[in-house]
Amino acid sequence: MYIKKLTLLICMLLCSANALAKYSQDTGKIKEVYVSYGGAIAILLDRPFANAISTNQCPSSNAYAGNTSADPALKSAILTAKSSGQTVRVTIEGCDSGWFKIIDIYLL
Numbered sequence: 001m002y003i004k005k006l007t008l009l010i011c012m013l014l015c016s017a018n019a020l021a022k023y024s025q026d027t028g029k030i031k032e033v034y035v036s037y038g039g040a041i042a043i044l045l046d047r048p049f050a051n052a053i054s055t056n057q058c059p060s061s062n063a064y065a066g067n068t069s070a071d072p073a074l075k076s077a078i079l080t081a082k083s084s085g086q087t088v089r090v091t092i093e094g095c096d097s098g099w100f101k102i103i104d105i106y107l108l
Contacts, residue, residue: 023093023103024051030082034064041075042066042099043082049092049100058095065090066099077105 028045035041042064049065052058067074081088089106096102 023091024055024057025089025091026051027089029087033082040068041070052092052100057092058100061100062098064099065102067102068097081107
């Protein structure tokens with residue numbers, strides 16, 4: 001009986017972990033890049049940010065993901081991925097000026 005309860009508890013915790021996640025990750029190739037003179041950068045992938053949408057990261061998003069105060073390393077990674085056609089995994093957490101907010105990016 002104890003093992004069944006423990007197994008059920010572990011299963012419930014694992015299943016609820018995604019619901020409690022503060023961030024989401026989506027993968028694709030960068031289709032468009034937007035850069036402003038003020039230092040903001042935003043991207044549009046070749047597919048929707050489905051995980052960011054399903055976890056309600058930014059209900060008012062206009063389909064772009066960006067960061068208005070991005071570190072130069074993040075900008076460099078975005079431009080490298082776009083120019084090389086590399087697949088990326090983008091981590092999103094919340095909103096930034098109507099965009100899904102990029103907190104990091106992986107070049108795959």
